[in-house]
Amino acid sequence: xxxxxxxxxxxxxxxxTVKALHDISLDFGAGQLVVxxxxxGSGKSTLLNIVGGLDVPDSGTVSFKGLNIxxxxxxxxxxxxxxxxxxxxxxxxxxxxxxxxxxxQLVTELVDNPMSPAEALxxxxxxxxxxxxxxxxxxxxxxxxxxxxxxxxxxxLLLCDEPTGALDYSTGKLVLxxxxxxxxxxxxxxxxxxxxxxxSGMADRVITLRSGEVVEDRRNExx
Amino acid sequence: xxxxxxxxxxxxxxxxTVKALHDISLDFGAGQLVVxxxxxGSGKSTLLNIVGGLDVPDSGTVSFKGLNIxxxxxxxxxxxxxxxxxxxxxxxxxxxxxxxxxxxQLVTELVDNPMSPAEALxxxxxxxxxxxxxxxxxxxxxxxxxxxxxxxxxxxLLLCDEPTGALDYSTGKLVLxxxxxxxxxxxxxxxxxxxxxxxSGMADRVITLRSGEVVEDRRNExx
Ligand SMILES: Nc1ncnc2c1ncn2[C@@H]1O[C@H](COP(=O)(O)OP(=O)(O)OP(=O)(O)O)[C@@H](O)[C@H]1O
Ligand SMILES: Nc1ncnc2c1ncn2[C@@H]1O[C@H](COP(=O)(O)OP(=O)(O)OP(=O)(O)O)[C@@H](O)[C@H]1O
Ligand SMILES: [Mg+2]
Ligand SMILES: [Mg+2]
Numbered sequence: 001x002x003x004x005x006x007x008x009x010x011x012x013x014x015x016x017t018v019k020a021l022h023d024i025s026l027d028f029g030a031g032q033l034v035v036x037x038x039x040x041g042s043g044k045s046t047l048l049n050i051v052g053g054l055d056v057p058d059s060g061t062v063s064f065k066g067l068n069i070x071x072x073x074x075x076x077x078x079x080x081x082x083x084x085x086x087x088x089x090x091x092x093x094x095x096x097x098x099x100x101x102x103x104x105q106l107v108t109e110l111v112d113n114p115m116s117p118a119e120a121l122x123x124x125x126x127x128x129x130x131x132x133x134x135x136x137x138x139x140x141x142x143x144x145x146x147x148x149x150x151x152x153x154x155x156x157l158l159l160c161d162e163p164t165g166a167l168d169y170s171t172g173k174l175v176l177x178x179x180x181x182x183x184x185x186x187x188x189x190x191x192x193x194x195x196x197x198x199x200s201g202m203a204d205r206v207i208t209l210r211s212g213e214v215v216e217d218r219r220n221e222x223x
Numbered sequence: 224x225x226x227x228x229x230x231x232x233x234x235x236x237x238x239x240t241v242k243a244l245h246d247i248s249l250d251f252g253a254g255q256l257v258v259x260x261x262x263x264g265s266g267k268s269t270l271l272n273i274v275g276g277l278d279v280p281d282s283g284t285v286s287f288k289g290l291n292i293x294x295x296x297x298x299x300x301x302x303x304x305x306x307x308x309x310x311x312x313x314x315x316x317x318x319x320x321x322x323x324x325x326x327x328q329l330v331t332e333l334v335d336n337p338m339s340p341a342e343a344l345x346x347x348x349x350x351x352x353x354x355x356x357x358x359x360x361x362x363x364x365x366x367x368x369x370x371x372x373x374x375x376x377x378x379x380l381l382l383c384d385e386p387t388g389a390l391d392y393s394t395g396k397l398v399l400x401x402x403x404x405x406x407x408x409x410x411x412x413x414x415x416x417x418x419x420x421x422x423s424g425m426a427d428r429v430i431t432l433r434s435g436e437v438v439e440d441r442r443n444e445x446x
Contacts, residue, residue: 039391041363044361128239161362162389167418168262
């Protein structure tokens with residue numbers, strides 16, 4: 001359902017070229033739960049941003065349900081992002097002037113069949129923090145609002161950049177159960193960047209990046 | 224060398240009072256390496272911010288080398304923060320218009336005997352990223368600039384809020400070795416908030432918070 005074909009991305013820094021991604025080709029089946037591993041700076045966020053239509057590759061294509069996501073201009077890309085994708089950013093990207101509830105609501109209003117914002121926040125243990133603003137929330141609470149916002153959309157494609165980075169063991173486990181539940185019950189194709197090894201245990205497939213290249217692509221036989 | 228005495232902090236949210244910290248009393252000896260554990264929202268960052276003079280308690284005092292840090296007004300507090308403390312923020316707080324090198328330089332210029340900015344960045348594996356701006360760095364790279372900036376000061380007190388949250392296993396291990404080395408070679412009193420269990424292994428003492436209270440305070444017999 002999601003196809004990455006020959007994608008490369010580089011940055012020119014004076015005389016040095018930083019190759020963030022080099023010739024990445026991957027196909028993702030509907031409903032697959034994929035974990036993306038790799039050292040700091042190996043290209044994981046760059047790949048996720050390109051798949052999510054937040055960044056454009058220098059070469060290569062990304063296709064969703066057979067259609068090139070970059071072929072329909074800015075409007076087509078915005079539509080893809082709004083309707084099809086739930087994105088959990090590495091830096092959360094919450095709107096500081098809106099409460100937790102309003103941050104989730106902003107996104108659920110854009111789609112046809114969302115969860116209620118309150119329901120999504122309850123799922124991640126923030127039922128008693130709905131009226132707090134981002135600056136009034138702990139790091140892990142902000143991260144969980146970002147997760148609630150992404151899953152509340154009931155998206156076809158869920159892209160999560162380090163969803164448990166700021167969480168302790170048991171809160172992280174709670175969040176992973178939410179992600180795994182959404183993947184299983186809605187058939188959401190799910191890509192999770194993580195350093196949390198227990199997440200790879202629940203994945204169908206584990207892909208490892210190193211210096212912008214895929215160095216391992218392993219199927220999990222747990223299912 | 225650092226004393227927290229009867230510190231409490233609450234937030235009034237409409238009809239509900241959120242008790243972020245409740246009557247915390249702790250003494251930290253010079254050169255101690257302390258790990259602070261606790262679930263998301265348990266009050267860890269609030270405690271660290273109060274110890275670092277970035278926030279003021281509702282009641283109780285914080286004393287550094289016998290002097291109440293809040294007793295000398297804004298000027299005294301600014302001086303305490305600049306000279307005595309290296310702070311690694313949960314959200315890095317880098318200046319987006321300055322390069323990695325300049326971000327570290329800004330801080331080393333304030334003290335008498337700092338490391339060179341280049342040296343500090345090399346220590347955390349960013350020798351080849353010195354001229355990148357924060358927006359041109361991966362999440363883990365930004366976190367490492369924040370760490371370089373804190374240790375380059377050669378501070379008396381090093382306060383780290385989740386210094387390995389965005390890092391993979393081996394990069395996280397590198398960072399912990401830097402923190403542990405600074406603590407050992409400079410005798411820096413070090414408080415580290417983390418969810419990374421391997422850090423508690425290297426600590427002299429492990430303190431656990433739950434709902435704003437200290438529920439465990441354990442000495443490590445490894446040394
Ligand atoms: N705008 C940019 N200009 C220059 N270099 C960049 C830019 N954005 C990213 N990079 C570089 O590209 C590389 C890959 O970055 P990316 O954010 O994808 O890494 P990552 O795998 O997500 O790392 P982390 O685990 O630390 O978040 C990094 O080494 C980074 O320094
Ligand atoms: N300005 C504020 N107004 C209201 N409540 C606040 C404010 N700042 C923090 N809180 C609440 O205080 C509690 C403690 O926050 P703190 O940031 O210290 O937690 P933490 O232990 O660092 O969590 P994490 O591991 O998620 O970073 C949280 O439940 C948070 O919602
Ligand atoms: Mg990243
Ligand atoms: Mg915190």
